[in-house]
Amino acid sequence: MKAIEKVINERLEEVNKLLNISNKQLTKYSSTPDIHIQTSVTNGREQFYCFDGTTHTRKYLKSCEIIKYAGIIQRDYDLLINYKLQTIQKKLSRISRDIREANLEQITGIYEKMASAKKAFITPIIESDEEFIARWYERNQGGQNTYPIEGNIFTARGEHVRSKSEKILADLFEKNNIPYVYEPMLKLKNGHVVSPDFALLNTRKRKTIYWEHLGLIDQEEYAVKNLLKLQRYEDSGIVLGENLFISMESTKQGMNTKIVEMYIKNMFL
Structure with missing residues (x-):
């Protein structure tokens, strides 16, 4: 279980680093207009349109105009990446928490916390680490x-x-x-x-x-x-x-x- 938790936490750490980079990227776009670039394919040719989020209208872009909107295309990509990274972060955090809560150490802990007088009458379902180590040294x-x-x-x-x-x-x-x-x-x-x-x-x-x-x-x-x-x-x-x-x-x-x-x-x- 700890090996799985280690893998999840390593992946979560990687996602957190990427999310920090992504968040810094988004700060560059605070003053960009509410427009988005859409594409469609007509007769095998890809066409670009500029959609205005304020007026809900769109206009066709000529090939020579597309380069002016490169920053908007990059911004929309960065927004999608940021959203996906946040989604993955939430899922990994939840999985990490669930793994910790499902740790079998909770089972061994019940026996270890019991009074010594009671332990003498109990055969634990999972042998404690101390008992296992003692038997290992004997073997x-x-x-x-x-x-x-x-x-x-x-x-x-x-x-x-x-x-x-x-x-x-x-x-x-x-x-x-x-x-x-x-x-x-x-x-x-x-x-x-x-x-x-x-x-x-x-x-x-x-x-x-x-x-x-x-x-x-x-x-x-x-x-x-x-x-x-x-x-x-x-x-x-x-x-x-x-x-x-x-x-x-x-x-x-x-x-x-x-x-x-x-x-x-x-x-x-």
């Missing part, structure tokens, strides 16, 4: 990679990680309140067991996302090995850009944290 245990970790790099949550970049990633997830575990165990479709760098939970969609950091992407053997790993992920339904994201760096180029923050914003917030 996704971190620290499953048995390969030794060298160095003394620790995340804000105290996890021992393999690189400074992984610490940066973990701390960004923590900063943005994204549930995550470091190096969980994942069994692929072919039976092969891997330990992704991170498993994260999109709480809004209640969907697990895996994140791999490729730290030596400029080394051929490392790149080939991880390309095979990504192919195995895809064979198991873990698709890059959907439920798998990667960050990367090389010996000459560090990780782009702005790209990472963009991924986090677009996927989780």
Whole structure:
């Protein structure tokens, strides 16, 4: 629902910008006369007429006269655009309001606001985020990679990680309140067991996302090995850009944290 609301609000923002431009355009026409240009087709030829809104009369315009009324034609176009933009704005505003009012958070909110004594006797129709996150952590245990970790790099949550970049990633997830575990165990479709760098939970969609950091992407053997790993992920339904994201760096180029923050914003917030 939030994804739909986001799309509607983005479209509404776009319409509001266009409406502001349109409103400024209309201020130029405050002193223009109440006349309009009409057209008709006779014997395959388009003809122009000037309609006077005050006298309700119209006169035929010769081809050489039409250019004098270009501003009136533009004004009538701008008026139509303004009217249509206002109509769209009202519809989008109403849809946005209806979506907010139809949010399922109202359902979960009923249970969350109840007295603790009553909660013990109730099975909610929708599991609360807190309960879902707790169960997710039970199913996704971190620290499953048995390969030794060298160095003394620790995340804000105290996890021992393999690189400074992984610490940066973990701390960004923590900063943005994204549930995550470091190096969980994942069994692929072919039976092969891997330990992704991170498993994260999109709480809004209640969907697990895996994140791999490729730290030596400029080394051929490392790149080939991880390309095979990504192919195995895809064979198991873990698709890059959907439920798998990667960050990367090389010996000459560090990780782009702005790209990472963009991924986090677009996927989780």
